[in-house]
Amino acid sequence: MGQRQAGGPKLRYKDVIKRHLVTADVTHTQIDSLASDRKKWRAIVEDVVVQTDEARTAREASRQDARRPTTEAEAATHCHICHCPFAALIGLRSHLRAHERRGET
Numbered sequence: 001m002g003q004r005q006a007g008g009p010k011l012r013y014k015d016v017i018k019r020h021l022v023t024a025d026v027t028h029t030q031i032d033s034l035a036s037d038r039k040k041w042r043a044i045v046e047d048v049v050v051q052t053d054e055a056r057t058a059r060e061a062s063r064q065d066a067r068r069p070t071t072e073a074e075a076a077t078h079c080h081i082c083h084c085p086f087a088a089l090i091g092l093r094s095h096l097r098a099h100e101r102r103g104e105t
C-alpha cells in the first residue's frame with residue numbers, strides 16, 4: 001500500500017482516483033459521461049475519497065490492534081509510567097522514548 005510494485009508505472013493522482021472509482025462500481029465507460037455533469041461528478045469523487053480514506057483508516061487501526069496484546073495474559077511487559085501492556089520489548093522501548101520526548105519520564 002502506498003508503494004508501487006517493482007517495475008510498475010508511477011501513478012498520477014488521476015490514475016489513483018480512477019482506480020478508486022472502479023472499486024466504487026463506477027466503470028471506465030461511465031467516467032466520461034458522469035464527468036460531464038460537474039456537480040454530480042464532484043459528489044461521486046468526494047464520496048469515493050471519503051470511503052477510501054475511511055477504509056484505509058480502518059485497515060491501519062486493525063493492523064495496529066493486531067500488534068497490541070489483546071489480553072493482560074498476552075502482555076509480556078507494561079509501561080511503568082502509564083501501565084500500557086506490550087507484547088514485545090521493542091514496542092515498550094519505543095513507547096518509553098515517546099514518554100521521554102514528551103518529558104514524562
Ligand SMILES: [Zn+2]
Pocket residue numbers: 079080081082083084095099
Ligand atoms: Zn507509557
